[in-house]
Amino acid sequence: MSKINIKVYIDKENLSKITELNNGSIVSDLLKNLKINPVTVIVSRNNELILEDEKLNDNDELKILSVISGG
């Protein structure tokens, strides 16, 4: 199966990384791969929020923003 590369920025860890996924993967596949609970984040692409069933494309750049803040 062909693969796609997704560039991800995870704000909670202030970390950028490239994740390889199967072609046809969606946002929830990415979160599962990164072991992130979808309840705890919102995901944006090109500064627009996208949902968990959004299909990902090769070389997409995503931001994963934690909803947990404060103390």
Added chain:
Amino acid sequence: MSCCSEKPVIALNSGDRLCKTHFTEYFENKVLKTIRQFDLIGKKENLGIALSGGKDSLTILHIINKLSMQNPKIKITAIAIDEGIEGYRDKTLEKAKDFCNENNVELHVFSYKEEFGLTLDEMLKILDVKPCSICGIFRRYLLNKKSRELKLTKLATGHNLDDECQSILMNQFKNNVEASARLGPKAGIINDKHFVQRIKPLYLCTEKEVTAYSFTKGLLDNFSECPNAIHSFRAQIRDMLNDMESKFPGTKYSIVNSFLQILPLLKQQFKDGAKDGAASAVKSCIKCSEPSSNEVCNACAYLERLNGKSGLLDVING
């Protein structure tokens, strides 16, 4: 089901998928409905907003500022507390100040250093205590005292559904029923002239909804967590609840909705207890005269402990 042909930005538990415009409408209506349902804001108020600069408090200020512009009888004033948490509060306070400047909102900042003589970071070098416990006591103390001095009629906080849900479970796990009686969209048990009524307009909004709203409104570009909160009991409860919510969507709503059904009984029970002279009755602290359930309030008790050991700080700081 999608609301319209525009791209959805959020999927609700109900299955509805909302675009940016319809989500904004949904979210703001939900907050206004909460205000009406629980009678949180009257027709004329000198309303305080507890502002940290985080997404929750900026969201509530943004929405209530809109409400205030439509209704000049609702005057708003923001209050921020600078606990002195290096690398965290300084950043969120900048956001708070910028927002208030841009939106012409009066802002008052009070710091632990000026009010108590020490920053939170310094306090934690002296006392071996849980950061969130001591910080919460001093923050609530200052917010109430300063709100009263500013003659605010109510104080709105950014507590959301997730916060409330965590507090309910924390109190259950610690068998602290009286603390639960103080929860709810209108905090506290007793109406007393020394207490400024605290209200929670985001009570029925999940943390994810608040984050999505603040993101779409450009209220915040960096969401950070207090460095002291990471290992707290609350953080463990929060992670457990998020795990349950992902397996059983709607868990948080169920917990808060069932709690709301018993809350009036809890409040009444402790209100009656206070009348009978029980421990929950409001007294005045013999040191600072602020309201307290003990002879010496918790803030003064901590200050006594800190003063007794303050020589340690000179040693620590060299």
